[in-house]
Amino acid sequence: MIKRLSDWLDRRVDHRRLTHDALFEPIPGGARWRYAWGSTLVFAIVVQFITGLALWFGYSPSAQTAWESIYYLETATPGGWWLRGMHHWTAQLMVPLLALHLMQVVIDGAYRAPREVNFWFGLALLGLTLGLSLTGYLLPWDQKGYWASKVATNLLANVPFVGPSLQKLVIGGSEFGHYTLTRFFALHAGLLPALLVALIVGHVWLFRHHGITAKQPPRKRDAMFWPDQVLIDGVACLAVMATVLLLDWWWHGAELTSPANPSESYSAARPDWYFMALFQLLKFQDLFERLPGGGMLWCAIMIPGAMATFLFLMPLWSGSKAGHALNLLALGTGFGTFATLTAIAFWHDAHDEHYHEAVAQGRRETERVKELATRNGVPPEGALILLSGDPLIQAPKLFAAKCASCHSYEGRDGLGVALGDKQSAAELKAWGSREWLRDFLDPEKMTGEHVWGGTALVNPPAGKKRNPMVEYVVEEIPKYTPEEKAMLERVILALSAEAQLPSQHEADARDAALIEEGRKEFGDTGLNCADCHEFRGEGGGKGCVLTGWGSREWTAGIIHNPADKNYYGRRNDRMQAFGQRHELSTKQIDMVAQWLRGEVN
Amino acid sequence: MNPSEGETTLPVAPAPAAVPAPPTQATPRREFLKVAACAALGGCALAGPIGAAMVVLANPLRSKGVPLPVRITTLSALTLNGPPKFFQVVTERRDAWTKFPAHAIGAIFLRRTGENEVMAFNAACPHLGCAVEYRSGRGAFYCPCHNSEFAPTGEVRGTSPSRRGLDTLPAEVREEGEVWVYFENFKAGIAKKVPLA
Numbered sequence: 001m002i003k004r005l006s007d008w009l010d011r012r013v014d015h016r017r018l019t020h021d022a023l024f025e026p027i028p029g030g031a032r033w034r035y036a037w038g039s040t041l042v043f044a045i046v047v048q049f050i051t052g053l054a055l056w057f058g059y060s061p062s063a064q065t066a067w068e069s070i071y072y073l074e075t076a077t078p079g080g081w082w083l084r085g086m087h088h089w090t091a092q093l094m095v096p097l098l099a100l101h102l103m104q105v106v107i108d109g110a111y112r113a114p115r116e117v118n119f120w121f122g123l124a125l126l127g128l129t130l131g132l133s134l135t136g137y138l139l140p141w142d143q144k145g146y147w148a149s150k151v152a153t154n155l156l157a158n159v160p161f162v163g164p165s166l167q168k169l170v171i172g173g174s175e176f177g178h179y180t181l182t183r184f185f186a187l188h189a190g191l192l193p194a195l196l197v198a199l200i201v202g203h204v205w206l207f208r209h210h211g212i213t214a215k216q217p218p219r220k221r222d223a224m225f226w227p228d229q230v231l232i233d234g235v236a237c238l239a240v241m242a243t244v245l246l247l248d249w250w251w252h253g254a255e256l257t258s259p260a261n262p263s264e265s266y267s268a269a270r271p272d273w274y275f276m277a278l279f280q281l282l283k284f285q286d287l288f289e290r291l292p293g294g295g296m297l298w299c300a301i302m303i304p305g306a307m308a309t310f311l312f313l314m315p316l317w318s319g320s321k322a323g324h325a326l327n328l329l330a331l332g333t334g335f336g337t338f339a340t341l342t343a344i345a346f347w348h349d350a351h352d353e354h355y356h357e358a359v360a361q362g363r364r365e366t367e368r369v370k371e372l373a374t375r376n377g378v379p380p381e382g383a384l385i386l387l388s389g390d391p392l393i394q395a396p397k398l399f400a401a402k403c404a405s406c407h408s409y410e411g412r413d414g415l416g417v418a419l420g421d422k423q424s425a426a427e428l429k430a431w432g433s434r435e436w437l438r439d440f441l442d443p444e445k446m447t448g449e450h451v452w453g454g455t456a457l458v459n460p461p462a463g464k465k466r467n468p469m470v471e472y473v474v475e476e477i478p479k480y481t482p483e484e485k486a487m488l489e490r491v492i493l494a495l496s497a498e499a500q501l502p503s504q505h506e507a508d509a510r511d512a513a514l515i516e517e518g519r520k521e522f523g524d525t526g527l528n529c530a531d532c533h534e535f536r537g538e539g540g541g542k543g544c545v546l547t548g549w550g551s552r553e554w555t556a557g558i559i560h561n562p563a564d565k566n567y568y569g570r571r572n573d574r575m576q577a578f579g580q581r582h583e584l585s586t587k588q589i590d591m592v593a594q595w596l597r598g599e600v601n
Numbered sequence: 602m603n604p605s606e607g608e609t610t611l612p613v614a615p616a617p618a619a620v621p622a623p624p625t626q627a628t629p630r631r632e633f634l635k636v637a638a639c640a641a642l643g644g645c646a647l648a649g650p651i652g653a654a655m656v657v658l659a660n661p662l663r664s665k666g667v668p669l670p671v672r673i674t675t676l677s678a679l680t681l682n683g684p685p686k687f688f689q690v691v692t693e694r695r696d697a698w699t700k701f702p703a704h705a706i707g708a709i710f711l712r713r714t715g716e717n718e719v720m721a722f723n724a725a726c727p728h729l730g731c732a733v734e735y736r737s738g739r740g741a742f743y744c745p746c747h748n749s750e751f752a753p754t755g756e757v758r759g760t761s762p763s764r765r766g767l768d769t770l771p772a773e774v775r776e777e778g779e780v781w782v783y784f785e786n787f788k789a790g791i792a793k794k795v796p797l798a
Contacts, residue, residue: 047650054654065698072698079656086650227635234642241646377700 023226029218031228037101039233040240044094051087061185062178064382066141067259085253089244091133095274098126106331110213116315118206121199128196135188146260147269155300258365259384268358277341357417368393395595398588424454431596432499432550437492446473456573487521494518499550503598555593666797668783676778679713685735686711690784721772721782722755728763730789764792
């Protein structure tokens with residue numbers, strides 16, 4: 001039955017001859033492992049077409065949906081991260097496979113006449129593959145891809161004459177946005193793969209036309225492509241796939257950093273590893289600055305362009321032994337330089353504190369946005385606003401930018417980086433808590449650098465007096481009787497209860513009776529704090545109002561304007577009125593207050 | 602073959618009608634083993650990507666429609682035994698990755714049939730899914746696409762192409778007269794009311 005169907009078909013499409021022609025390519029000297037590179041590349045491309053097509057079914061190219069659709073694919077679609085990981089890691093492997101294929105072709109002399117044209121086909125395929133990887137890098141619209149692609153498209157603008165127009169055409173305008181994604185996607189999934197297929201057909205056809213360039217001397221007697229070489233190629237392809245799956249499993253797919261944020265440069269952005277050499281070369285721009293056109297032109301366009309041109313022209317003088325030797329030498333030097341530059345780039349990153357910090361911050365944001373997206377869903381405006389309105393992510397950055405020039409948070413700048421300047425105002429970790437108050441009201445600690453030690457309140461300019469509160473803590477508290485000390489502890493409990501910290505919720509409920517006592521002891525019946533401080537509608541003077549001390553409103557208020565009469569008033573040292581002077585928005589101040597109070601999770 | 606040689610001619614094997622025999626003197630058994638090995642290798646190498654692609658592409662098969670309770674209106678907006686009234690069904694909706702806080706997911710008609718009783722119909726015509734209208738002149742629901750007609754109680758009227766009456770939806774009156782409807786869509790074109798799963 002099958003035989004008859006096959007006969008029927010054969011009479012119409014002649015498929016047996018086609019298969020025969022495809023399979024019975026003679027291989028002088030027998031099948032060899034070194035001939036397998038081309039086949040592994042065809043295999044890799046087939047894998048990319050399969051996985052790419054499947055990814056296409058779930059991808060939505062727009063600035064508000066690209067990251068989101070991939071996030072959804074990876075977290076809510078079974079097999080999703082495996083699929084994307086395979087696409088990613090196969091792309092990663094294609095570059096070394098291309099390099100090996102190129103080296104084998106040159107070393108075996110398979111680029112000599114009459115095979116020059118086919119060599120050029122191969123180079124064009126190499127270029128197309130790099131183009132595919134560049135365009136694919138942006139599609140997730142994450143911070144890494146966004147910033148790396150910005151650099152790549154800015155370099156494009158350096159191409160003489162047509163550069164700026166080319167750049168606009170590629171990114172679909174002068175700014176990155178919807179059109180950048182639709183255009184990159186059309187290139188990545190449409191135009192470039194179509195060209196790739198056309199060139200592969202030409203490449204393989206020409207290869208068949210010329211026949212294989214056999215490695216001399218022949219080791220075995222001549223064989224046919226089928227089945228000897230096919231068997232070897234099959235094993236090689238399987239090895240490629242095994243490597244891809246291993247990498248995919250080990251790295252849990254491909255990385256997806258936090259959504260692209262045009263307002264926040266991502267200094268951990270790096271191109272794919274095979275562009276790291278070029279990335280490093282650009283750091284040596286200064287060395288070429290004196291050349292006509294400037295260093296950027298040379299590093300980004302002229303040097304890579306010259307190398308590509310040399311590769312392109314190589315076959316022309318490869319007929320002579322000296323020419324071939326020169327090519328081998330150049331190729332060796334090229335790969336050596338590539339490896340060295342790549343190594344320098346990675347070495348630099350490995351020893352760069354700021355880079356590590358940027359990577360760590362990037363990871364925090366990535367994890368946080370994924371957590372928020374899972375918990376709350378992605379709003380129609382896209383996932384980015386989950387981050388821009390999140391106190392846990394934004395407040396430490398604001399703290400580092402605005403507060404850490406004086407204050408510290410766990411001794412650091414809020415983002416975990418060591419302080420640049422010497423601390424001159426209070427440590428704010430555990431703000432509002434009992435511990436914070438105990439330190440504040442401790443005669444020794446108060447004048448230390450973690451509380452008020454760095455302020456003019458403790459060290460006033462010549463001719464001025466110390467702040468009365470400092471005076472009180474340093475002079476009076478050491479004289480407290482044990483009874484008064486117990487009162488102070490209860491007042492601390494009462495004051496800290498004003499903050500209503502989530503972390504002290506249980507302790508406050510447990511100590512309700514003590515807190516009630518402490519509230520009374522704040523005034524005349526106890527420590528006379530109310531002589532200066534207003535508390536729960538009673539007392540008051542020149543000290544700050546302590547009703548609601550440490551609460552979200554109180555904290556936001558002091559950040560808004562510390563010189564307000566309810567806070568430091570005229571005694572304010574150097575703290576700025578961040579809200580009143582519009583350095584921080586109300587929303588930003590609120591985020592800082594929430595974060596300091598440990599209110600967000 | 603010498604690489605520096607100019608034009609080369611391929612030794613073209615004749616294309617026989619039968620399965621071509623390779624030029625090596627392999628035994629049929631050895632030949633079979635090689636073919637099997639090649640097939641196995643190729644199959645294994647492509648199993649990963651094809652498998653993952655299939656699993657991802659088939660994912661929508663796992664999705665299920667569930668009736669969503671939606672607050673539609675309050676009793677005060679409905680007259681007892683009055684004509685059916687049209688309402689949009691607006692609710693929070695998850696569309697793949699996006700969560701819309703208020704999204705129109707469909708339309709319904711409400712009829713107040715008792716002091717605390719409400720009848721709800723999905724406004725999609727059970728014939729082929731167009732939106733039906735209530736025409737007070739005819740005292741009937743009417744579908745402008747293929748002229749299906751339904752009584753105010755939902756039954757098919759006259760020579761309508763629809764094979765079943767309007768799809769009723771569970772409705773309940775909650776505290777303070779809030780009218781809640783469990784919104785759901787059903788398969789069109791068949792006589793039985795089957796939820797779109």
